[in-house]
Amino acid sequence: TTRRFLKTGAALAVALTLAACGKKEEAAPAAAASAADAPPARVYVVGTDAAYAPFESQNEKGEIVGFDIDVVSAVAQKAGIQVKFVNTPWEGMFNTVAQGDRDLLVSAITITDERKQTMDFSAPYFDAQQLIAVKEDSKVAKFEDLKTLKVGVQTGTTGDEVVTKLIGKESTAIKRFESTPLALKELESGGVDAVVADNGVVIHYVANNAGSKFKTVSDTSFTPEQYGIVVKKGNAELLEKINKGLADIKADGTYDKIYTSWFGAAPAAAAASK
Numbered sequence: 001t002t003r004r005f006l007k008t009g010a011a012l013a014v015a016l017t018l019a020a021c022g023k024k025e026e027a028a029p030a031a032a033a034s035a036a037d038a039p040p041a042r043v044y045v046v047g048t049d050a051a052y053a054p055f056e057s058q059n060e061k062g063e064i065v066g067f068d069i070d071v072v073s074a075v076a077q078k079a080g081i082q083v084k085f086v087n088t089p090w091e092g093m094f095n096t097v098a099q100g101d102r103d104l105l106v107s108a109i110t111i112t113d114e115r116k117q118t119m120d121f122s123a124p125y126f127d128a129q130q131l132i133a134v135k136e137d138s139k140v141a142k143f144e145d146l147k148t149l150k151v152g153v154q155t156g157t158t159g160d161e162v163v164t165k166l167i168g169k170e171s172t173a174i175k176r177f178e179s180t181p182l183a184l185k186e187l188e189s190g191g192v193d194a195v196v197a198d199n200g201v202v203i204h205y206v207a208n209n210a211g212s213k214f215k216t217v218s219d220t221s222f223t224p225e226q227y228g229i230v231v232k233k234g235n236a237e238l239l240e241k242i243n244k245g246l247a248d249i250k251a252d253g254t255y256d257k258i259y260t261s262w263f264g265a266a267p268a269a270a271a272a273s274k
């Protein structure tokens, strides 16, 4: 019945086209006629701060790649929409979606109650937690130990939030950077004693920059975080497409494949079922 419906629909489209043209022509093949008449497909612009490997980064060719990119691309495919990724600085990123410069944001963005006031989030697609990076010879053993040290964070991230809560907003001991790699570079040069950022990014950086001589320190006081894809507040139509696509890629194994390709192992059962 679907086929028949499509055929009927196509025939109708051809008939309408011919009627509109007012010409008597031989009916063109249905597919060609409808493709030519269709309005250009809408391309949804996805903002991402591509300095956050393995979630989003730029490769040697300048292409934006990463786990988040693969997830949203797969979601878009399921949802039948086209997307284009645009490198967007983290600071001010949330405004770009409010103002309509970006339709979607994917940037390892933690779903928080505060952010929910000004934007809408998809269902969670990734579990995360803060993690501390220090030099190999550091005595830091827990988060509390950072209270009297200089700490680097990326401005406005959840890492910034937890460190600000620990050390105090006015403290000059917190050094804020526009990207997490910049904060980690500062750790390497000794400008800060520690960096607090998302575990996936810290682990990836430490593993890929052996020369930096970093180690990681975890702390059970960090609350679990979950990443979500952002749409403009109230854009229920797009949000529904995204959530449907997300559910589809989780159900059919696509999500697990993407996860394994970036993290080397299948997601924990608990995370996958979310």
Ligand code: ARG
Pocket (backbone or CB within 6 Å): 048, 049, 050, 051, 052, 056, 090, 107, 108, 109, 110, 111, 154, 156, 157, 158, 159, 180, 198
């Ligand atoms: N998950 C953290 C947050 O939402 C950090 C995200 C930073 N993402 C990025 N692409 N720089 O605050």
